[in-house]
Amino acid sequence: MHKVLQTVVNLFKRKNDDLIAFDEDPYTRSINLERHCFGEFSMANAQANTIMEDQSQVEVASHNALYLGVYDGHGGVEASLYVLNNLFNNLLRFAHDNDNAIAEATLREAVADTERRFFDYVLNNIVQIRTIGKVGTCCLAGVLWKGVLYIANLGDSRAVIGSVVNRRVSAVQLTTDHNCNDPVIREELVSLHPGDDTIVMEKNGWRVKGIIMVSRSIGDAYLKRPPFLLPASFPSYEKVPDPFERGVVSAEPEMLTRVIEETDKFLIFASDGLWELMSNDQAVQIVHKNPRNGIAKRLVTTALVEAARRRNVKYRAMMTTTPGKEPNVGRRTFHDDISVIVVFLDNKTPLIKKHVHDLSYRGSTDGSQPSGFALSALTVAESHSFTGDLKKSFKKRFKGSTSKGQSSRSAEGLHLLLDMEGDSGDQTESSKGKSPWDPVRKHLKWKKH
Structure with missing residues (x-):
């Protein structure tokens, strides 16, 4: 066989072997391709922590709407699970109060209410779960409502849209990474906390008070409210802020509204575990150049191969490690938890005639369940x-x-x-x-x- 042709064949085999490895990996899962009323979507994730702290969901409406959520927890799983189980329902409740319609304000109110109710949850459980005041989550939530995309973002998960003009695809980052390693975020924190010389500190990367990389989140009660502020909450190298007049981490979401254009072909919602291992352009090119079926799995597989390569091992060798941070044998030493949703935007007009049902998909489980959309007037307006x-x-x-x-x-x-x-x-x-x-x-x- 010609040398160049053999190289191509070997590359093809290697890529397929990596996808096979993903299916054999006990800490990965995917939903290859399902329909929503505006097109199709794909989901995948990979666990690295002892407990999977990432959560993700897709709520499919029979028509009019689609909801997407990626919640990257830290310090535990309680906050990301709480958002998974409550934010979408809160959105439906506020939409009902808004004459059964969704707007940017509706999503903002739903996020704010989820934060408030999680603090009530913390208060009610802090005796039984002493560490719950230190649990938080990034939150990337999006709603596609009648051809308009609304996004609320706290933390460093990221939404990217792939736009195609004259067969050339370009990546447009829709959200800001609220991560202190970005100098713009550090400047924002300094301006919000005048006189606090330790609001951002360099401790294994830039961090708020030398503790946490993200500047916005849901939860992290000990960094937001005085009742949860215990000296033991802070590392020995950093004193408790005094006076604690305002939280050092914000719960104010960054909001975005975008009318979907004909050139907008697909969305990628993903936790930072993906973006640590590939660029926006790389992700968009992969989606654009490969078959839809299993495309989220392909993105996560590419990231896992890169994580292994950076440690000079193969993906299959990395598969033998167990979740956690134990040196040399812990999966978390290779990569973070990764969650990815890819949504194809085929038509701004809902495809009612194709019998899309009101279904709920979660990254942590196979298959689907009935969605709350089914009982919402959002989907019976037509x-x-x-x-x-x-x-x-x-x-x-x-x-x-x-x-x-x-x-x-x-x-x-x-x-x-x-x-x-x-x-x-x-x-x-x-x-x-x-x-x-x-x-x-x-x-x-x-x-x-």
């Missing part, structure tokens, strides 16, 4: 459409598959959802009388208990 071969569409949706083995999607969650919908007294004009769920109930031979 008439439901269950025309066509419903039986075939329904079976295909709930049979579906993910990578790392094919997982059957049970209809039990939908039965529960239908129970809830049947008990609801809050019906809109479009849902009174004949329920849009009737065809689904008929297909399931559903009976109310």
Whole structure:
């Protein structure tokens, strides 16, 4: 075989072997490709810490909307799990109060309310969980609502959009990394805390008070509220701020609104574990040049290969390590937790005729569950459409598959959802009388208990 051709073949085999290794890796998982009402999406993650502190979710609406969330926890998993379980629901509640519509203010209010309620959670649990005042999470939340993208960001997870003009793809970073290693962030902190010469300190990289790299987060109560400020919370080299008139870490999200243009082809939402190992341009080129199916897995695999290369080992050798920071054998010494969502934007007009269902996907689990969108007036502002071969569409949706083995999607969650919908007294004009769920109930031979 010609030498150049052999090189190409070897490169192809190596790339495929890395993807196979990802599927065999006990600390990775992915959802290869699923539909949303504006196109398709893919998810993947890799664990490095003893407990996976990253959380991610995609909430698919039957039409009108799509919700994305990446929550990179630190100090523990309580904050990222709390945001995973509450922020989206808070958004739906505020949207209901906003005449069943989403705007930038709606998302901002949802984030603020999630922060407030997490502090209540900390107060209620601090006796049982003494360390919970030191737990926090970055939060990257986005909503695509009728062709407009709203993003709220705290911390150093990142949203990047891939735009294609004349077949050339470019990466546009939509969010700011609230990380003290950025001199702009350090300047912002100094301006917000005049007279505090130790607001940013260089301790294994630049950090707020020499403690934490991110300048914005949800949680981190001990850095925000006096009741949680204990001398033991701070390292021996740094004294407790006195007086503690304002938090040294902010809970104010950076907000962005973007009308999706025809040139905007896909979004990448990812925790900093990905961006530590590749640039925006590298990520966008990978998405643009490769098949959609499993594209998030390909991004994470590329990052893991790079993490191993930096330690002069192969990915498969790195796979033998266990989660945690134990020197030489801890996975965290190679890379951080990584979470990635790739969303393809095929059409600003929801694809109602393709029977996209209200489903919830989480990076920590295979398959899907019914989404809160199903009970929200956000998705009934326009008439439901269950025309066509419903039986075939329904079976295909709930049979579906993910990578790392094919997982059957049970209809039990939908039965529960239908129970809830049947008990609801809050019906809109479009849902009174004949329920849009009737065809689904008929297909399931559903009976109310």
